Amino acid sequence: MKKILAIAWKDAIIRFASPSELLFFIILPIIFTFLLAGGTPQGDDDNRIRLLVVDESNTTMSGQIISELENSTAIRPEVTTRDEAQSQFDERRASAVLIIPAGMDIESLQSGSAEVEMLQQPNNINTTVQERAVLTAIRRVSSAVSAAQNAVVQREAKQPFDSDAEKQAYFESSLELAQEIQNDAPERVSIVEGTTPDQVEYDPRANSSAGQLITWVFIPLFGISALFAGERQGGTLRRLLITPSSKATFLLGTISGQVAMALLQMLLLVGFAIVVMKLNWGREPLALFVILLASALAAAAFGTTMGTFIKTEGQASGLSIMFGMVMALMGGCWYPLELFPAVIQNAVKVLPTTWAMQGMLDLVLRGGGLIDVLPEAGVLLGFAVLFFSVGVMRFRFE
Amino acid sequence: MKKLFLIGFKDLTLMFRDRAALTFMLLAPFLLTVGMGFVTGRFSGGSTGLSDIPVVIVNLDQQDLGNALEELFNSEDLADLVEPAASSDPEAARRLIDDDQASAAIIIPAGFTDSIIPKDESNFDQSFVESEPVQIEVYTNPSRPTGAGIIKSIVDEFISRVEEGRTSGMTSMVGLMQSGLLDPQNLEAEARALFENVEETESTAITLKTNTEGTEAVEFDLLAYFAPGMALMFLMYTVSYGGRSILAERAQGTLPRLLITPTSNTQVLGGKVLGIFFMGVAQVGILILASTMFFQVQWGDALGVVTLILAAVFGATGWGMLITALARSPAQAGSTGSAVMLIFGILGGSFIELEQFPPFLQTISKITPNAWGLDGFTTLALGGTLKNLTEPITALLIMGAGLFVIAVLIFNRNGMVQK
Secondary structure, three states, rough: OHHHHHHHHHHHHHHOOOOOHHHHHHHHHOOOOOHHHHHOOOOOOOOOOOOOEEEEEOOHHHHHHHHHHHHOOOEEEEEOHHHHHHHHHHOOOEEEEEEEEOOOHHHHHHHHHEEEEEEEEEHHHHHHHHHHHHHHHHHHHHHHHHHHHHHHHHHHHHHOOOOOOHHHHHHHHHHHHHHHHHHOOOOEEEEOOOOOOOOOOOOHHHHHHHHHHHHHHHHHOOOOOHHHHHHHHOOOHHHHHHHOOOHHHHHHHHHHHHHHHHHHHHHHHHHHHHOOOOOOOOOHHHHHHHHHHHHHHHHHHHHHHHHHHOOOOHHHHHHHHHHHHHHHHHHOOOOHHHHHHHHHHHHHOOOOHHHHHHHHHHOOOOOOHHHHHHHHHHHHHHHHHHHHHHHHHHHOOO | OOOHHHHHHHHHHHHHHOHHHHHHHHHHHHHHHHHHHHHHHOOOOOOOOOOOOOEEEEEOOOOOHHHHHHHOOOOOOHOOOEEEEEEEEEHHHHHHHHHOOOEEEEOOOOHHHHHHHHOOOOHHOOOOOOOOOOEEEEEOOOOHHHHHHHHHHHHHHHHHHHHHHHHHEEEEEEEEOOOOOOOOHHHHHHHHHHOOHHHHHHHOEEEEHHHHOOOOOOOOOOOHHHHHHHHHHHHHHHHHHHHHHHHHHHHHOOOHHHHOOOOHHHHHHHHHHHHHEEEEEHHHHHHHHHHHHHHOOOOOHHHHHHHHHHHHHHHHHHHHHHHHHHOHHHHHHHHHHHHHHHHHHHOOOOOOHHHHHOOOHHHHHOOOHHHHHHHHHHHHHOOOHHHHHHHHHHHHHHHHHHHHHHHHHHHHOOOOOOO
């Protein structure tokens, strides 16, 4: 036991000999979590998609369109000038701009000449949602006028009007009635977020927090391969042969030290998420510990296996970062897995990052407990057993 | 000049001999580009990465409007976007969402149609208030926010059409009743006629013109954004790798040896800078070429692409020199380079578009060659040419030159390349 602790302590000293290691250990993960979480704001904040609106009409009708957009559950209108909107659009800082041109009034609606324009960035996922929301808003504003026009047509079919003035009066009273009916319409859709009986406060920023935690912890754990390669290159592994230490002691010391450091790093990142980002990580501490430990063991085992294939420290460092980043991206740690094609969603189940991410989402987004994360923890431990076995079998001092 | 090129080519040759570095500089950005291609739907033919969104529909209404909503989700128009499954048990549907088997469940309660299409005269009384409106429940999966958002917007749009039809029908009916033109005996038949196909109501009072209907509809290849995004991110690693060679040569003693040859300090430093520049151009060039060959990425104006690559590498080389000048050892230059690579990658828009950042971060991003480079590549992919690249190219050249001057001042102060 003393030897194992001594080896783990030696690795910790080597790793933190350069202050720059702190960059990768805590500073960069926090910066990335913070920046990427900016894309998925806090539950209390307005997390609707921003839509720039240019109101060149400034009429009651244009006001109604903006008001309807403000009621949207999907988008958040931001009224600005045409120059500012065009500038943001050209610089790709805005995915879409809605322009309400001058002359948007009741007469233009009656004559059917009313038109709004929407500038959309090509191939932008937000524009689909924005366009649907705008269509809904203009439909609501249009519908009262359309309803009044339809009422006039229905009335005329039954009994023609005596004069244009009577027809106009009928239209106006119908418009008033239609607006009243519209305003009194009840909410016909209720949105319920998937939840558990204890009504956990969910926050989509947890997605970014979990994803970055996995990315930044898996990369150094894959870096165990660099430790092995470095010691082998430097001849220090051969020196161990002359000491009364077995292969198992060396491996256990190195791996347990790295796993302990990974757990510390994870706890610091979870602490940051709880204290600064007010995320609900601490609801099920035991389940959290189980999934964090299983994830760390799976990643460490993968790093051990890598270390038996790679010859130089340089190779190991580059490959650790490469595997870490690619596995994180493909495992849904950077973007929700739902964005990938179905076949890829199934294929990436061979990656430990996918299971680690699913386990953490079970805890922080789906309100799961220990029982819910056991399947993912089991798969991760399976990865650990498999890769440790390969690593130990292939491990050579020289 | 010949010496300058010789030193530069020597460093380039060394880079191509380092298989580990090559793997990291070329394979990593390539694989990440492939991953981004999957996310954005580039390889699945969709305009976005989202398709076949799994949704469970529980239609307890079994009347006109409930059936119409179910048919909408099963229609040809939405065939690529959603993958609906029917269920008769609301609880089972909710469980599927809780188990992450689908993005959302739509539960249409019994009596939904009756709550909208009136059956008797009382519903036409203006003071009539629905005691408890019958609501469709959309049960969403919090871990699939994008898919759930799209399902919500489809249901919202459907309800909006229904509401529009209801308003129109009610207005006509009330008007006719108040005018005494509606026979109470035929009320139900008249109402049915007016409320027929209520969900298909299409308002034409305001039309929406989207820019894709205009004359300048542009097909934008998303990989033309993400491929250079990844290449520019790993370019920062390459320039620091190149800079590291100056420190490594000093540590190994080959730099002093070079300085005792009839070669000036300026030539040595210039040759090293040229070497870094060559490495950067080779890396980005190979990645751009590979993306063109494997994924048929449309980059736009070829002259613009070449000029932009040269300018972006020049700007990044400036950063590489600054990192080298400030580092004390090759290892320090390496770790600082990796950190700068990642920070510039996220700040420059390689992971998420800059639009999602607050304004102050968008301003800070201007210090990165990534942001300017991506701005240029996007302009080209959208149909721009070299003449539209004045701003990013000028910014990159100023960045490169300015950082190079600062790096030389630090080199001189530290006596890095003094004979």
